[in-house]
């Protein structure tokens with residue numbers, strides 16, 4: 001077992017840390033007392049580390065059922081005087097946006113940090129939204145670190161801004177900041193902070209009736225303009241001068257790293273304004289920079305968020321520089337920045353020829369892990385649908401590993417929109433067409449947003465077969481628990497909540513529990529459930545292959561007995577376990593490094609020649 | 617001095633551990649590494665990569681033709697990541713060599729590709745130790761990575777019995793490298 005670097009760490013020591021781990025460490029060093037999250041790549045490791053280490057400073061931590069609930073719980077803790085924090089991926093903030101926007105009006109008690117991680121280039125997400133827009137929309141302060149060291153150090157300012165102005169602070173990262181590992185100098189851990197705050201005394205603020213909200217909105221605008229000129233937080237921003245020039249770049253977050261690398265690799269002179277506070281834009285330093293430069297390139301990922309603000313600033317100042325960025329096509333609107341795109345933006349600004357950009361290699365297509373229960377489920381479900389003559393049925397999928405069933409050879413996903421949407425979109429289609437629709441949703445996603453959708457589907461008379469793919473975990477993001485698992489929280493034991501009871505309580509009468517790894521039984525269940533009208537649910541239970549990997553590593557591996565193998569390729573072409581491969585002589589073999597020993601390929605439904613056996 | 621490495625393999629082979637090992641060794645040498653990791657969806661189904669850079673680099677992103685070293689824990693992953701190497705790049709890849717030679721050198725347009733038969737070096741099925749053998753070989757091929765620091769990293773990261781096994785494999789990889797690579801400066 002590798003001891004995490006931070007466990008061994010002490011004050012002044014430099015350790016190698018992931019950006020997300022550094023944020024968690026920053027929370028522990030700054031008296032964070034209460035944290036909640038719903039995991040989502042690329043934000044998950046903040047919660048993962050607090051789950052392990054929150055006790056170091058007395059932080060209460062929980063995995064909540066979804067981001068909205070996580071947000072509201074943390075807000076409640078903040079109102080009670082605790083320094084609190086909540087973490088989510090960008091689309092998670094959509095879910096939590098309702099409480100977020102209004103809580104910026106009401107104000108808070110103990111400092112509150114809302115960490116949101118964007119995913120430019122969509123490594124692990126369904127869209128590429130720019131969450132900085134939420135800071136604007138809600139009039140919330142926003143802080144953006146660029147490196148693991150800043151991920152840790154800026155937490156201090158985030159709490160201070162939050163408490164000084166009584167607003168939640170958006171702490172925004174992106175994949176490359178959250179998942180970058182570098183050396184971090186540790187500070188001292190500080191016990192959880194509770195400030196005095198009486199909710200009763202705040203009721204004129206915390207009850208967001210229109211009469212209160214009108215006053216609060218105007219106070220909020222005032223707070224934001226004060227923060228824009230507040231010198232207490234000026235160390236979040238800095239100007240770096242490389243050589244002597246009147247040409248500059250304004251940037252923040254991950255783009256800053258790309259900018260500095262590009263400037264060095266080109267060997268040119270450049271002034272760089274690096275903003276750590278990106279809402280509101282700090283007035284003094286920005287004005288200074290606009291006056292000291294004749295040409296300025298704004299380098300940022302996704303939308304021209306900073307650029308629009310900087311252009312407006314320049315117009316108000318009236319004397320500022322020529323601004324370049326996305327709006328005049330110097331920089332791309334799509335995907336994350338890389339050294340090439342930044343160098344080309346600089347070249348365009350300087351009137352030089354741009355270099356030909358090699359398109360980054362597309363990542364190899366993801367697939368279920370070897371030993372994944374979903375492979376077995378979808379292989380069987382696809383066969384059942386074919387046998388029943390229902391291959392044309394609309395198949396609505398959801399957010400999680402199982403959405404990979406979109407790809408060949410499974411091809412069992414026609415729709416995937418957002419958390420819980422399989423059931424609601426599916427029921428919409430069923431009502432609109434009068435046809436039976438199938439929905440696929442994971443256990444964690446079902447708890448997150450499927451319960452309301454299922455209740456509504458039953459109530460509206462949809463004709464649906466809903467598969468709940470229960471792998472006992474939130475697999476994609478790092479095997480976080482779900483409400484179904486028993487848990488110990490702060491020394492208190494909680495019994496897991498029964499999935500079956502919830503499904504029945506939603507009004508479902510036809511419910512069957514099946515084993516994902518028993519293809520025969522699952523096949524029968526699907527065939528018979530297809531005959532039902534109304535909403536039927538099949539829970540396909542099978543543990544994620546990544547749970548207890550150690551234990552499974554000791555399991556027998558499987559091999560292909562060449563003499564029995566007819567090279568029909570069914571195991572490769574239709575079952576598609578990555579461990580099963582064909583060598584240059586045409587023999588099918590199983591790579592022992594990748595084989596998880598699940599044994600599914602030895603099933604007669606996968607290998608009709610019984611050529612796959614346990615390694616002797 | 618600057619440097620760049622890509623580690624490529626499949627889930628469970630220890631790609632991230634390898635990245636951390638290289639980064640930690642570089643840190644011990646005061647070379648200020650940055651490292652990238654891939655999590656979530658893009659990690660599913662096998663391929664995992666991690667990039668490490670040092671020497672003033674702020675961003676760990678490697679583009680086509682950027683890397684000095686490619687460490688391929690699996691043959692197919694080494695091949696599919698070959699594009700990342702610069703014109704004098706070195707690949708250290710795990711492969712079963714045709715005659716079970718411990719190391720085979722291929723030269724492709726100025727790039728050196730060392731194919732390491734890890735099973736043959738270990739003297740048995742090396743599947744759990746591929747990363748340690750290749751790390752040892754890398755220490756022999758890259759003079760910025762002293763073998764002593766690799767040993768320190770291993771002893772401080774794993775329990776004593778795992779450490780002992782890993783150090784043994786590390787040293788086998790290192791010796792194979794020393795034997796095979798002529799006059800490393």
Ligand code: SF4
Pocket residue numbers: 367368369370371372373374401402471475476543544545546660
């Ligand atoms: S993480 Fe678990 S659920 Fe996700 S693809 Fe792998 S085995 Fe399947």
Ligand code: SF4
Pocket residue numbers: 370371557558577578579580590594595596597598599600601602
């Ligand atoms: S037993 Fe078969 S299906 Fe399961 S992981 Fe191994 S090769 Fe894949």
